[in-house]
Amino acid sequence: MERAGVDVPQKSVQARHRSPWLLAVVAAPLLFVAYLLISRQLGVNSDGASNALQAREMLDGNPLLRGWTVTDVSFYTNELLLFMLVELVYGFHGDTTHATAALVFTLVVLLVAAAAKGRATGREAAARVAVAVAIVAVPPLGHAAITLLTSPDHTGTAIPLLATWLVLERFRPGRGLPVLVAAMLAWAQIADPLVMYIGVLPLILVGGWRAWRERSWRGLDARLVLAGVGSVVLAQVALTLLRAAGGFGAHAAEAKLAELSSLGGHLWLGVRVVAVNYGAYPPDRVGPLDTAMSAVHLVGLLAAAAALVVVVARALRPGAAGSLLPPGAPSERDRRGPGDRLAELVAVGVLVNLGAFVVSALPADLLSARQVVAVLPLGAVLAGRVWGPRLATLPRALPVAAVVALLLVAELVGHAAARRTPGHAEDVAAWLDARGLRYGLGEYWNANNITLLTSGRVAVRPVVAGDRVAAYRWESKVDWYDPAAHDATFLVLDTRTPGTRSEAVALAQFGAPAQRHEFAGAVVLVYGKDLLVGLPAYCVPQTAPSIAECPTHGVALF
Template sequence: MSPTLGGVTGPAQRATLPTIPRQRVQPDGVRTPAATTSRKTRLVTVGAVVAGLAVLLLGYLRMARATPTNSDAAANALQAWDMLHGDVLLRGWTLSDVSFYSTELLQYALIEVFFGLDQRVVHVASATTYLLLIVFASLAAKGDATGRAAWARVAVVVATLLVPQPHGGWAVVLYAPDHTGTAVPLLLAWLLVDRRSATPLRRWWPVGVLVVLALAQVADPLAMFIGAVPLALVSAARLIRGRTWRGTDAHLLAAAAGSVVLAHALLALVWWAGGFSVHSPVARFSPAAELGDHVVTAVNATAHNYGAYLPTLDGPLALAAGLVNLALLLLVVAALGATVVRFFRTSPDGASPDGSSPGGGDRIAQVLTAATLVNLSAFIASTQAGDIGSARQIVAVLPFGAVLAARVWGDRLLTAAPAVRRIGAVAGVILVVAFATQSAGAKPQPPEAHEVAEYLVAHDLRYGLGSYWGSNVITLASNGRAQVAPVIGPDIRSYRWESDADWYDATKHDARFLVIDLKHARYGTVDAAVAQFGVPVERHDFGRWALLVYDHNLLAGLPAQCGGLAAATHTHCPPLSPKIPGAGLLD
């Protein structure tokens, strides 16, 4: 029978009908041409995304290698190495005020499976972390958008994160584990919140949010302030405005509060089981007279994190990319304001006046706004706002702001005026060229004190002591063939910071050399070493470093510095009690 249209049949009419491709699989299992084309399109898209991520990884790896590995990063690599070889709880280790135990240390251990104990692990991990940040930020920005709207949101995120501030910015987002990686699990938590109905265990998604937030806080106390606290504030505000204490926001409020309790319990459990200890955060409230300067520092540091701190940019291309990044930063600021306004315009029943934001508005945008404002406020009010180098303390405002701007403005790019779209295209080209130029021009740098490491290995000097910045990094740079335990001054003492108590046991180790950092006297001086250990049998200078070689074990009778306390030996240091994540910031 011939096809019909409005009851009329015939060859003439059939010729005027448009051809509609068939999208189903034929009975014989053969796909139609349209279905095959769609499948090829998806494969091409996936391939293009994978290729793009590979290019980004290689580019960021080159930028990461341009910053020399130091003892902080090396300590993390050594901790991961111990975990990989059975010491899962890091018994005897005293870490810094940030453990990274449930985040970067696991990442380091996985990378060390392939690279071994090698300083390349630090660079691979930092590049991978930043790439994960882009991926999770893109997914969080996408939300429930599809098609071109989804790609527009992703484009905003990638553009915002693509080109870090050269050199100084690399040292923040592509260096040793720091607060940059903390944003990864937090973005994962926001993904669970945003897609709770699509998760396999729909009824258990609040537990997933609680666990992810708790693990983030175990790794970094800052996660409480930029994760649990903002989620609790937003959830409570939405519940109050909705005049109910039930539903999704009630579950999220419980998850946020429960995550703090669980994080504390996990740290206490590790400590009671004989695992690692951590120091209290060093931040304190700043005097009121310094708040004005801190506001200026916060502005400069935020611009620095966004790659928009123009005073340090050199060359036309870098300056052009900085101006584009500055425009993106202003877009984030506008998104912050728009989110706050929209929240207060939402009626108590959860719908905006025009009905465009049912359910209380964009919950994720509200959480990101709260997290950004809390992070900046705590930074300004604390002693952490020292100079532009303290930008790492508020680095989370970069991925959070990128996601926020994408969710608020990304969809509008599709309806923007042609002139605006052309400007956006030019800006995108500038960022891509700047990324390619920066990554190509980044010159790999050897780790700090690498000359000392090479000398020690070549002369079969296997165990010794070293000023903190010339200790763990030498161990890592020598691939573990020369081990250097960190010490601090002014007189030479064992250092309970990023170190293992076993390293200072004179019955297990024979330390025959001392590496002195001539740049930082607070970690010990040559004169103090001579007064304490006698005249060395050899001395070798390597620029910033002085290597003193002795004919006796320097660990015998070595005094200890146990945080703010001194002790006769390292074994006499009192144990550190488990710390509540973030508690030190409230002292």
């Protein structure tokens, strides 16, 4: 190889190409351990525990999850596969969700680094990766860690999405590439319908725009438009076949628009939850040093926002198609190359996600950060691809980067080393297990989590306590509530909400318990009879005399 008249040894070139992969091999286990320690501080919740139970069923011979009702997001072809891997290697217990959450986020960080690097090499590649990883790799304690490191909730959706964009960028643009992209997007949609909005829609819009700009409807971009549409068809056909084969049922995702009067509040909440995910929201921090670090993360958020503007401006720059130039004159588009397709796809995905958040009826509080969690990894990719090349040319960038890296490493170590407090219902789980109480009912946040915490020795099945205590067709299995097969002798109620009437409802329905035990945030009522007999069901949104009489699931199209 030759550069500027100087022979470059082939071994040094190969070493330069291997160095990012060697760094990833070293960094990935360290990041995993840090994320595992942070996740353990957040306790086990029923969402993640439900996924752990589903993965266990799949490993035990129920790969289609027959009899199960999941939420409006199945995680079937993404996180559930990682749960299965963790359970095969690590087992089924209270730490399963923490290990899986750490694995998911580690993979997200690695894919962000790969997508930010792109085809760059050398100093530019290092700068791209450094910018992106600095933005995404240190989730602060608080709502950000709850969103990113407790249980699957759109966080892991960045894994198949970024993998698809990397394939699109790296593979040779032959006729088979659009087919592969369509298959990968369909696979991702089966796990999370959000991919239709942050993956498929950007592919159609960007592909259509680029094809129109180039005045070519026979090239790769035009075929990618068809791939986007085809991926939706493939995903819906797969879900239909899965349901027809007796697989899991899913609820339709809520798609209600907000009232016009709510848009201003949703916009302001959107700003705050994005800042939460980026670690740039001071009220979500504890202590002066931790709060001061939010300023460092704010720089990352602003860098991602500025990169978004740059990418969109480049894509829409006048003269890109040469329409305003004399015939035969080279357009600005010709001079600056075909553009960064991956960055454009990511930018549109961010805009669609944020726009959908503002106009939907989903925003409620800071926990709504999960609805726009994809903006964090996608924004980090944009920042790396836009600002990395510029950073690589600055002569004094290295000392500044070293200081920022030390601050972020210290922050990550501090979060990982923070003192752990017992999670919700851990004391309940230990008490039930010690007393040999093996089957019962519990309000949703006191059910599947207890089952996982006891490695399945104590089975607590989810119920709701509205006007009546009712079986809950949400992250549950229909045969759990069969009184001919099970004898539920206790009920776990949540007492963390002031003024809750759950216990009064239970007493009116089941009568006085034989025993009553209070815990921090929960109360256990122990009965001498089977609480499953005559138990009504909340089918969401319908009710039924029993869960077996709930309406059958259709296919949750779109």
